[in-house]
Amino acid sequence: MSAPHSSAYLYRPMTTDDLPAAHALSVQLKWPHRLEDWAMLQRVSDGFVVLDGERLIGTAFACPQGDFATIGLVIVSDDYQGKGIGRKLMEHALGACQARTPMLNATLAGAPLYASQGFVEFGRIQQHQGHALAPVPSPLADSEECRPLRAEDQAPVLELANAGSGMDRRAVLNDLLPVVEHSVGIVRDGELRAFALLRPFGRGRCIGPVVAESLEQAQHLIAVLLGQVPDAFVRIDTPTNSGLGDWLEAAGLKQIDTVAQMARGTPPQAANGVQQFALATQAVG
Numbered sequence: 001m002s003a004p005h006s007s008a009y010l011y012r013p014m015t016t017d018d019l020p021a022a023h024a025l026s027v028q029l030k031w032p033h034r035l036e037d038w039a040m041l042q043r044v045s046d047g048f049v050v051l052d053g054e055r056l057i058g059t060a061f062a063c064p065q066g067d068f069a070t071i072g073l074v075i076v077s078d079d080y081q082g083k084g085i086g087r088k089l090m091e092h093a094l095g096a097c098q099a100r101t102p103m104l105n106a107t108l109a110g111a112p113l114y115a116s117q118g119f120v121e122f123g124r125i126q127q128h129q130g131h132a133l134a135p136v137p138s139p140l141a142d143s144e145e146c147r148p149l150r151a152e153d154q155a156p157v158l159e160l161a162n163a164g165s166g167m168d169r170r171a172v173l174n175d176l177l178p179v180v181e182h183s184v185g186i187v188r189d190g191e192l193r194a195f196a197l198l199r200p201f202g203r204g205r206c207i208g209p210v211v212a213e214s215l216e217q218a219q220h221l222i223a224v225l226l227g228q229v230p231d232a233f234v235r236i237d238t239p240t241n242s243g244l245g246d247w248l249e250a251a252g253l254k255q256i257d258t259v260a261q262m263a264r265g266t267p268p269q270a271a272n273g274v275q276q277f278a279l280a281t282q283a284v285g
Contacts, residue, residue: 009085011092014047014059021056022049025075032202032235033073040179041073041283044171046096050076050085060089062096063284066168068268069097071104072283090117094264101265105282111260119262125282126245128253129203129235135251137223138216140186146224149183149195156192157185164211164276165285166268172284181205182228186217194274196221201281204233210278215243218277226251237279244277 014022019042023035041047045063049056058076062069071093076086094102105125106114115121140146149157154177161169177183179199186194194212198205207225212218222244226234236253238244245255259282261267270276279285 008052009057009088010051011088012049012051014042014049014061016042018047018049018056018059022047022059022073022075025056025059025077026073028078029075034200034202037201037281038073040175041281044175044284045072046093048089048092048096050089052080058085058089060093061283062093062102063172064097064100065165065172065285066162067100068167068263069100069102070167070283070285071097071102072281074104086113087117101263101267103261103263103267103285105259105285106262107259111262114262118264120264121260121262122267123261124240125237125259125261125279126240126255127235127237127257127259127282128245128248128255129233130253131231132226132234133250133252134226134230135219135223135247137220137227140217140220141188144186144188144193144217146184146186146220149185153185153192153195157195160192160195160211160274161209161276163272164209164270164274166270167285169209169280172280176280182225184221184224186212186221194218194221196225196278197280198225198228198234202235204235205229206281207234207236208278209276209280210236210238211274211276213274215277218242218244219247222248222278223251237282238277242275242277 045061050058182198196210
């Protein structure tokens with residue numbers, strides 16, 4: 001049954017007390033996010049909620065990352081659809097972006113709505129998941145070594161993450177690194193040239209971000225991480241132009257969804273000869 005229209009909806013910043021009710025909204029949509037995944041986003045982002053009386057009926061986040069801000073988890077309860085609530089939440093998220101270029105990952109069905117708000121598609125992301133077959137890592141170049149990341153690697157990891165994404169990843173990585181279960185990097189000539197992280201997320205584990213100089217490096221890093229959790233359910237979100245799609249399918253990580261990368265302005269560009277082969281999450285890029 002549809003909710004009655006009300007002019008008394010309350011829009012306000014999200015607090016930690018809102019997280020259980022916000023998480024319940026995503027559960028209703030059968031999204032896999034855990035309460036901990038919501039808490040991570042709330043820590044690094046400007047979150048907003050809308051309430052009808054005491055009932056939380058919608059959410060949105062804007063995560064500032066240097067000159068850009070990623071908008072995610074824009075949700076409106078099913079029985080409050082069609083009342084302009086989602087558009088109003090987007091106004092709050094866009095306001096939090098300030099002078100930053102706003103970006104988001106939209107469902108293909110929802111992309112036309114964001115296009116009407118000035119967002120332009122610049123790429124697509126494929127969601128792969130499943131119980132992987134743990135492929136044998138392909139050989140690296142003779143001068144390259146793959147090893148677990150160390151505490152002293154944190155600064156070069158951030159440098160690579162910034163270069164691969166074109167954004168300032170400091171806040172996101174500072175929050176992710178303490179919960180990482182496995183992390184690996186590729187070193188050449190004493191310098192870290194690529195890395196990948198694996199951590200708990202959703203129904204199991206998530207691999208990302210993955211930043212590397214080449215497809216071969218990215219495949220090697222992902223294979224090493226999959227070998228660490230042979231029985232786990234794993235998710236990875238990759239750009240369609242990463243070249244990883246067929247390889248991930250062969251490894252048992254089936255493509256189950258595609259979303260549109262959209263920006264209202266010029267999107268970020270990778271630099272320094274590396275690229276981001278897998279996202280941290282769809283909400284933060």
